[in-house]
Amino acid sequence: MLAEIKGLNEECGIFGIxxxxxxxxxxxxxxxxLQHRGQEGAGIIVADQGTLQGHKGLGLVxxxxxxxxxxxxxxxxxxxxxxxxxxxxxxxxxxxxxxFRSQTGxxxxxHNGNLTNAIDLKLQLEAQGSIFQTTSDTxxxxxxxxxxxxxxxxxxVKEALSYVEGAFAFLLLTEKELYIALDPHGFRPLSIxxxxxxxxxxxxxxxxxxxxxxxxxEVEPGELIIISGEGMRSExxxxxxxxxxxxxxxxxxxxxxxxxxxxxxxTARKNLGKRLALEAPAEADIVTGVPDSSISAAIGYAEATxxxxxxxxxxxxxxxxxxxQPSQSLREQGVKMKLSPVRGVVAGxxxxxxxxxxxxxxxxxxxxxxxxEAGATEVHVRISAPPIMHPCFYGIDTSTREELIASKYxxxxxxxxxxxxxxxxxxxxxxxxxxxxxxxxxxxxxxLACFTGNYPTNVSRARLPFTAVK
Ligand code: SF4
Numbered sequence: 001m002l003a004e005i006k007g008l009n010e011e012c013g014i015f016g017i018x019x020x021x022x023x024x025x026x027x028x029x030x031x032x033x034l035q036h037r038g039q040e041g042a043g044i045i046v047a048d049q050g051t052l053q054g055h056k057g058l059g060l061v062x063x064x065x066x067x068x069x070x071x072x073x074x075x076x077x078x079x080x081x082x083x084x085x086x087x088x089x090x091x092x093x094x095x096x097x098x099x100f101r102s103q104t105g106x107x108x109x110x111h112n113g114n115l116t117n118a119i120d121l122k123l124q125l126e127a128q129g130s131i132f133q134t135t136s137d138t139x140x141x142x143x144x145x146x147x148x149x150x151x152x153x154x155x156x157v158k159e160a161l162s163y164v165e166g167a168f169a170f171l172l173l174t175e176k177e178l179y180i181a182l183d184p185h186g187f188r189p190l191s192i193x194x195x196x197x198x199x200x201x202x203x204x205x206x207x208x209x210x211x212x213x214x215x216x217x218e219v220e221p222g223e224l225i226i227i228s229g230e231g232m233r234s235e236x237x238x239x240x241x242x243x244x245x246x247x248x249x250x251x252x253x254x255x256x257x258x259x260x261x262x263x264x265x266x267t268a269r270k271n272l273g274k275r276l277a278l279e280a281p282a283e284a285d286i287v288t289g290v291p292d293s294s295i296s297a298a299i300g301y302a303e304a305t306x307x308x309x310x311x312x313x314x315x316x317x318x319x320x321x322x323x324x325q326p327s328q329s330l331r332e333q334g335v336k337m338k339l340s341p342v343r344g345v346v347a348g349x350x351x352x353x354x355x356x357x358x359x360x361x362x363x364x365x366x367x368x369x370x371x372x373e374a375g376a377t378e379v380h381v382r383i384s385a386p387p388i389m390h391p392c393f394y395g396i397d398t399s400t401r402e403e404l405i406a407s408k409y410x411x412x413x414x415x416x417x418x419x420x421x422x423x424x425x426x427x428x429x430x431x432x433x434x435x436x437x438x439x440x441x442x443x444x445x446x447x448l449a450c451f452t453g454n455y456p457t458n459v460s461r462a463r464l465p466f467t468a469v470k
Contacts, residue, residue, distance in 0.1 A: 011395035012096070012112040013037030013203040014190075016079040016171040018178045018227040020198035024073035027080040030200070030207040032061045036255060037112075037203060038084035041095035045108035048075030050175050052106045056081075056095045076198075077178055079171040081110040084397070094136040097173070102146065105153075108173040111138040112188050112203055114395035116166035116459055140164065141172075157181075158224060158237040165457060167246075167394035169219070171201065178227040181237060185244040185456050186221030187394045187447060189260045192232075199227050204258040218261055243445035244456040248396055250435050250446075251385045252293050252356045261437065261445075266296045268435045272384040272426060273300025273354060275434040280424030281305055282380040284350040288312030290367060291339070297384035298354035305352075312346045312353070312371065315339055339367065347375030354382050358414065359398060361405035365418040372419075381420040386428050386451040387411070393459045398450050428452070 013034030017023045027044045042064045043056025055073060057064035061082060081096035097110040115121070118137040121144070126132070130143045144160035145153075157172065157179055167187035172179040180201050182190050193200045195213040202208060205215050219225060222238035246253075249260055256266035273296065287307050289298025292315060302309035316338055351371055358364050368379045387406030392398045401407050405414055415423035426434075428451060437444040449455045 011038065011084055011114060011397075012110075013082045013207075014079070014110045014112050014169060014171050014201075015081075015203070015207055016077075016110070016173070016178055016180065016201040017195070018077045018199045020195060021076055023076050023078035024070050026195070026200075026211050027078040028061065028065050028070055029211050030202055031080045031082050033207045033210040033255070034082050034203055035061055037253065038082040041083040041092070042081065043083075043095050043097050043110075044070075044073060044078055044080040045097045045099055045173055046073045046075035047077040047173055047175050048073075052099060052101075052108050052173065052175060054097065054099060054108065056092075056097070058092055058095060077173060079108055079110045079173045079178070081112075091135075093134045096136070096138060097171075098134065098136065098138055098142065100142045100146075105174055107142060107145065109138055109142055110171040111136075111141070112169040112190075112395065113167035113183065114393060115140060115164050115168060116393050116457060117164065118166075121163060141170065154179075154224075154226065154235075158235075161224065161237040169203065176228060180219055180223075180225040180227070182219045182221055182223055184222040184238040184241045185447075186219075186445075187244055187246050187456075189245065189249055189254065189258075190219040192216045192219060192225070199232055201225075204254055204260075206255045206258040209257065215259070241456075242442050244443075244447040245437075245445060246394065246396065247385070247431065247435070247446045247448055248357075248392075248398075248450070251431075253396070256296055263436065269293070269296035269356075269384065270300035270303070271434040271436065272431065273297035273302075274304040275300075275430040276354070276382050276384050276424070276426045277301045277304035279427060279430055280382055282307075282352045282382065282422060284352045284378065284380055286310040286312060286345065286349050287352040287354060288346070290353065290355045291315040294354050294356045294384065297356060298352075301352065301354050301382060301384075307352065310342075310345045312342055312351055312376075313339055313367070314342060339370070341370050341374035341376075343374040346371055349376055350378040350380070351376045352380045352382055353420075354384060356384050357388055358383055358405060358418070359388060360403050361414060361417055364420075368419045378421045379419075380422045381415075381418065381424075383423075383425045385426055386431060386448075387414075387425050388450045390450050390453040392450050393455065394447065394449075396450070 015030035042061045045054030097108040115137040148156035148159045150156045168183045169188040169190040170181045193208040193213040222240045224237045250268045254265045287302040289295040389407045
């Protein structure tokens with residue numbers, strides 16, 4: 001599905017490298033492959049001969065960085081970030097990595113996720129005299145590190161990490177070391193790889209492929225990895241809890257060529273489509289997927305039912321950030337600019353339209369109408385995930401509860417609202433079994449909170465990261 005028209009967005013992507021003379025350029029390529037995780041801003045900080053320096057800006061990676069900016073970033077270690085403006089809102093000052101300078105040394109921070117106790121911590125820190133430069137959650141960690149009385153920098157980092165709650169994958173670069181940390185539940189994916197003698201870390205393994213690095217392993221929940229001139233060492237800042245990796249990474253966010261915990265995303269989505277076909281078959285002539293993220297599930301659905309897969313919808317790839325958003329009266333036209341039905345394929349056909357989620361329902365309604373206008377005689381909507389009924393506090397913009405159509409209406413009512421001939425969602429069991437993570441873990445180590453309302457952490461005082469920007 002098209003995130004920008006659907007209201008379902010990832011928070012961020014992070015990339016880091018240690019021990020390579022072209023650190024900034026490789027980070028640029030890594031970030032480019034993670035662009036789907038955030039398009040609002042991008043930044044790179046390098047460690048160069050005892051100092052940290054960087055460049056960041058609003059826009060796509062290719063808009064923010066040019067040859068001359070990259071060539072000015074010398075050094076053998078770097079961290080980078082692509083941002084979707086969420087917690088704290090947009091604006092240049094919130095583009096990461098954030099850089100903090102002090103007499104005792106500088107630190108750069110890049111974060112993917114959402115800290116559920118950030119407001120409480122900020123209030124406490126401000127009461128103790130801290131002044132925040134940004135409205136981003138991430139800055140909280142820097143203040144906690146600076147205020148720690150622990151004897152070593154590593155112990156200060158560990159102490160700071162023990163105070164923050166929620167979902168976080170952090171990269172922290174100093175002049176001498178690269179720190180990598182994943183929250184004790186492991187909500188977000190984070191992998192370690194090697195490129196020759198260099199170490200690399202990224203939100204998704206597709207970033208390794210693009211620079212020719214080899215995958216080594218996942219960062220474990222509660223693990224703190226420290227990379228320096230002496231190599232890599234692993235410690236813990238918190239006991240490992242049962243993993244709760246975000247199910248939406250498999251369903252929707254991650255790139256099809258990435259592997260999360262050893263499971264290829266395209267394969268997982270195809271299996272979701274196959275399972276959906278078993279649970280909710282349809283009498284139809286063709287199966288089509290809503291590009292890009294639903295195509296794999298549609299192929300799986302087609303394979304399992306024997307109904308041919310066809311390219312019934314195409315996405316206009318050249319709708320950039322500067323696309324003039326339509327006014328309310330031109331919204332229908334706006335969706336058509338981004339997505340078009342292939343009239344010659346769907347006309348006169350009974351169509352199964354596979355999608356990965358329904359958030360507010362407005363986009364599904366428009367696509368169903370579009371297929372009918374193009375001549376489809378029937379439109380059967382199949383969703384390769386359970387209904388999203390609860391908001392996410394862990395860094396995914398799934399809207400507020402009031403905006404989620406499945407929190408207010410039954411499946412039959414949603415069918416009527418979106419104008420489909422039939423509608424079915426995948427079951428929770430189907431989701432877990434089709435993705436196929438280890439079955440000895442509770443919920444196979446997945447977070448299902450936006451489907452079930454059972455949050456793996458205490459969110460009673462958490463606020464939604466996204467309401468600030470809407
Ligand atoms: S609540 Fe949903 S979107 Fe958020 S981390 Fe859990 S599975 Fe992912």
